[in-house]
Amino acid sequence: MKADLPRGTSLDLEDKRASFDKDGFVKFAGLVENAQELREHILAIEAAEPQVDGPWLYFESSGKDASPLINRIENFADHDDVLGDCVRSSLMADIAAQLLGEPVCLFKEKINLKLPGGGGFELHQDQQAGWSRYASLFVTALIAIDAADTSNGCLEVFPGLHKDGLLGPEGSPLPISAVGNRAPIPVELSPGDVLFFDSYAPHASKPNLSDRPRRAMYLTYNRLRDGDHREDYYLHKWDTYPPDIARRKDRTYAYRV
Ligand SMILES: O=C(O)CCC(=O)C(=O)O
Ligand SMILES: [Fe+2]
Known part of the structure; x- marks a missing residue:
């Protein structure tokens, strides 16, 4: 299988695959050409009133003044044509397939906004989020929408631990002892850069x-032979961690990982 890369993109997928295999993540510079257009469509979703049958919107409390701040958009592929085309683009799936060495299918899509005042993420492996009920391995393409660096909370990944299985129980962040004395690699990205990472690669931010906002779109894939679980995943998530608009007052909802 050959990835259908945009004109002018030159890369050696063998090198990328070797890095991914060694470190558990690999960066592709300038892979997405319409990051600016994607940002405009994300801004429109941010500005719109949340709807029960629209994209799923999640809010946090700003670390600056405790005001409500949108921090995540999920399950949006069928609610916006431009974002949906990006989610369904074969380019990301083809590269994910090259990295895993076999065909993949989409598991889920989300956008983490991390607006000024937005919170960080504790150390974890995505596989700890209860995803093992669906498949034993995932690869995620993180598409930078805004520039990400250490001052606005870029992703920080610990290399070389993705073949060690789960480093802690499902649902809880990892203690720093889980990564020994390793140092994280802060992954600085320009809009349109894409980071592919393994669901067992420990990371934090x-x-x-x-x-400056730090929006990033995450497209997560699993091996095609493990089945298409996107619909089941979102049905289960609607029950356990629905968007803010669908939350019941008599229930508490815990973010997993
Ligand atoms: O967006 C980030 O900074 C990290 C997000 C993350 O690790 C996650 O959503 O699983
Ligand atoms: Fe994560």
Whole structure:
């Protein structure tokens, strides 16, 4: 299988695959040409009133002034044509397939906004989020929408631990001892850069204390032979961690990982 890369993109997938295999993540610079257009469509969703039958919107409390801040958009592929085309683009799936060495299918899509004042993410492996009920391995393409660096809370990944299985129980962040004395690699990205990472690669990120947003789209794939679980995943998530608009007052909802 050959990835259908945009004109002018030159890369050696063998090298990329070797890095992914060694570290558990690999960056592709300038892979997505319409990051600016994607950002405009994300901004429109941010500005719109949440709807029960629309994209799923999640909110946090700003670390600056405790005001409500949108922090995540999920399950949007069928609610916006431009974002949907990106989610369904064969380019990301083809590269994910090259990295895993076999065909893949989409598991889920989300956008983490991390606006100024947005919180960080504790150390975890995505596989700890209860995904093992669906498949034993996933690869995620993180598409940078805004520039990400250490001052606005870029992703920080610990290399070389993705073949060690789960490093802690499902549902809880990892203690720093889980990564030994390793140092994380902060992955700085420009809009349109894409980071592919393994669901067992431990990662974290800091809060956004800057005045620049750090939006990132995450497309997660599993091996095709493990089945298409996207619909089941979102049905289960609607029960266990629905968007804010669908939450019941008599229930508490816990973010897993
Ligand atoms: O967006 C980030 O900074 C990290 C998000 C993350 O690790 C996740 O959503 O699983
Ligand atoms: Fe994660």
